[in-house]
Amino acid sequence: MKARVHVTLKKGVLDPQGKAIGNQLSALGFGGIGDVRQGKFIEIELAETDAARAREAVKQMCEKLLANTVIENYAIELS
Amino acid sequence: MKAAVVVFPASNCDRDAAVALEKITGRKPAMLWHGDATVPDGVDLIVLPGGFSYGDYLRSGAMAAHSPVMAEVKRRAKAGTPVLGICNGFQILTEAGMLPGALMRNAGLKFVCRPVKLKVETSQSIFTNKYAAGDVIEIPVAHHDGNFFADDETLDRLEGEGRVAFRYAEGTNPNGSARDIAGIFNESKTVLGLMPHPERVIEPLLGGTDGRAVFESLMAAIG
Numbered sequence: 001m002k003a004r005v006h007v008t009l010k011k012g013v014l015d016p017q018g019k020a021i022g023n024q025l026s027a028l029g030f031g032g033i034g035d036v037r038q039g040k041f042i043e044i045e046l047a048e049t050d051a052a053r054a055r056e057a058v059k060q061m062c063e064k065l066l067a068n069t070v071i072e073n074y075a076i077e078l079s
Numbered sequence: 080m081k082a083a084v085v086v087f088p089a090s091n092c093d094r095d096a097a098v099a100l101e102k103i104t105g106r107k108p109a110m111l112w113h114g115d116a117t118v119p120d121g122v123d124l125i126v127l128p129g130g131f132s133y134g135d136y137l138r139s140g141a142m143a144a145h146s147p148v149m150a151e152v153k154r155r156a157k158a159g160t161p162v163l164g165i166c167n168g169f170q171i172l173t174e175a176g177m178l179p180g181a182l183m184r185n186a187g188l189k190f191v192c193r194p195v196k197l198k199v200e201t202s203q204s205i206f207t208n209k210y211a212a213g214d215v216i217e218i219p220v221a222h223h224d225g226n227f228f229a230d231d232e233t234l235d236r237l238e239g240e241g242r243v244a245f246r247y248a249e250g251t252n253p254n255g256s257a258r259d260i261a262g263i264f265n266e267s268k269t270v271l272g273l274m275p276h277p278e279r280v281i282e283p284l285l286g287g288t289d290g291r292a293v294f295e296s297l298m299a300a301i302g
Contacts, residue, residue, distance in 0.1 A: 013228065014255065016188050040137075065145065068138055068174065070181040071228055 001046045003058045004077040007067045008039035042066055051078055080301045082108035082124040085152065087143045092129030092165065092278065099278035100126070103294040113146040123301050124161050125152055127168030129221070129276060139182060139224040140170030149175055161205055161297065162270045166222055169262070169272030178265055178272045179237070180229030185222070186255025192221040194287070196248035197261055197275060201241055204264060205300035206271045209292035215248055216289035218275040220261075225274040227256040227263075234258055244271055 009015045015037050022036035044061070048054040058076050067074040082100045086093045093110065100108045108126070109119055118125065133142035143149065149171070156162045156177060164172040172178040185191055199207055199214040210216070229237070234257055237243055244262040252259045254274070262273025277290030 013183070014186065014226075016184055016186050016255075020188055065137070065141065068141070068181050070173075070179075071183060 129166030
């Protein structure tokens, strides 16, 4: 089983990198660029075959290491 | 005082910290490796130095916060042993949950490496008793992720409990840090994390002596 984790900054947390990316996109001539937020994508191979257990394990991984929940949210996809 | 400095892979201010400690306390600190499972008996100050532990992978301090030695550092801190985290050490302390908040990318996105003016917020701590509250001192910063963030409730609590140790002087905030915060204490004020590097300004030859008082305060408090 494979887990895909998206880690993003929480709403209201300033994202200077996202802002810089947005400015650069506008500078490249892409019109209509609104707010840009950047984050991390982490892919994990798991030996676990039960989806519920896998989700619980990945949630623990996010809470302990993959995300800093003071500033970041995470979303988990399993396949 | 029997100090110990923890060395993580890619720490780079560990020896500066060791020199400062030796010069001011007269005693060489123990150097601990991140993989050590124990801290020597009798250690009464643990320093987490500056640097780029584990290459800043994932987030600054995130990997180091879970290294074997940190479990013991946490235990000692809980038992009251003072812990001083400088720069990357501050980042590690927040990632380890030993201090609140998080240190994010500098608001200006640039690595900032220069002396900054700091206001000492309190002299009522083992780390700052040789300063006077309100003193403005000059200490260098050198970081990419020094933008202190915490929710308003946490910031109010830190201020209300006198747990802000240092702020960037008004109008000189180098990184976008919330409420100009440069360094904070834990609840018992036995753990201090700060972004500036006091160990770099301990003698005139190094460009200043404003950092000495941090170590002299610890000497006065711990002996």
